[in-house]
Amino acid sequence: MAIEKTKTIDKIEVVGDYKHIHVRERTDIVEDGKVISTTYHRWVIAPNQDHSNEHADVQAMCQQFHTQEVKDAYATFLAEQQALELANV
Amino acid sequence: MTVSVKAPTSTTGSIQLNGSDVLTIDSSGITLATGKDLTLSSTALDASASGIYLGGTASANLLDDYEEGTWTPTLSGTSTAGSATYTTQLGGYVKIGKQVIAQCFIHLSGTHTGTGACKVSLPFVASSSSVGYGGATVTYKSNWVGNGPDFMQGEAGVDFGYLRYDNNTTMADLNLATATTTNTTVMLIINYQAA
Numbered sequence: 001m002a003i004e005k006t007k008t009i010d011k012i013e014v015v016g017d018y019k020h021i022h023v024r025e026r027t028d029i030v031e032d033g034k035v036i037s038t039t040y041h042r043w044v045i046a047p048n049q050d051h052s053n054e055h056a057d058v059q060a061m062c063q064q065f066h067t068q069e070v071k072d073a074y075a076t077f078l079a080e081q082q083a084l085e086l087a088n089v
Numbered sequence: 090m091t092v093s094v095k096a097p098t099s100t101t102g103s104i105q106l107n108g109s110d111v112l113t114i115d116s117s118g119i120t121l122a123t124g125k126d127l128t129l130s131s132t133a134l135d136a137s138a139s140g141i142y143l144g145g146t147a148s149a150n151l152l153d154d155y156e157e158g159t160w161t162p163t164l165s166g167t168s169t170a171g172s173a174t175y176t177t178q179l180g181g182y183v184k185i186g187k188q189v190i191a192q193c194f195i196h197l198s199g200t201h202t203g204t205g206a207c208k209v210s211l212p213f214v215a216s217s218s219s220v221g222y223g224g225a226t227v228t229y230k231s232n233w234v235g236n237g238p239d240f241m242q243g244e245a246g247v248d249f250g251y252l253r254y255d256n257n258t259t260m261a262d263l264n265l266a267t268a269t270t271t272n273t274t275v276m277l278i279i280n281y282q283a284a
Contacts, residue, residue, distance in 0.1 A: 016217055
């Protein structure tokens with residue numbers, strides 16, 4: 001009886017106006033070749049976020065969709081939000 | 090009780106109980122007769138490719154996503170994101186269609202270096218429409234400096250919300266530069282619609 005744990009990036013999605021990258025990591029517990037348990041862990045990568053430590057596939061998606069135009073638009077959006085929020089601090 | 094297979098034609102066939110159709114197969118698919126339930130005793134229904142219509146067949150009736158999982162909640166500032174050493178970062182979510190219900194537990198071992206308003210990360214980007222404005226209830230907090238968070242206000246189109254406090258007749262943002270210290274803790278129950 002062999003039990004092993006495998007982790008894979010099983011879903012990468014581009015979401016929303018600013019091309020946020022949704023990443024889902026799937027963890028399978030496999031016994032004798034049969035998956036007996038699966039769990040998911042998620043995170044989101046914003047256009048202004050460092051992705052250098054991400055999986056190669058995720059990096060490729062970030063490079064494709066987080067263009068300078070998208071980064072600039074998101075930075076402008078955040079700056080507008082920040083101005084509103086700081087007025088309340 | 091008699092179960093039989095009705096002699097199929099080139100376009101339709103059925104399984105009958107006591108001479109009445111229970112399950113019909115034709116060009117439109119498989120149909121259960123009115124009043125007959127589909128029971129799956131030891132296996133799950135796999136509708137992962139397209140989802141299930143409930144209460145109608147419009148797009149608003151389509152349940153096309155259900156997922157349970159975890160994420161790692163973080164705090165950051167709007168002026169300077171900053172960082173902190175976390176003793177605990179626990180986050181769990183259930184996503185039903187577009188609706189995300191999540192909970193998190195954040196415990197800092199020391200002061201956060203971020204500045205500006207205090208953001209908390211989310212497992213999914215919120216919808217960019219006005220209905221994306223979800224929020225969170227603070228279910229526990231301790232060791233905040235000054236005004237600790239009373240709730241999280243959601244924001245449309247982004248992957249975070251703002252921790253804020255009740256300032257009597259209005260609400261106000263936490264100033265992350267001065268809000269945290271050793272053992273600052275917050276627990277949230279979060280509810281919003283994903284993009």
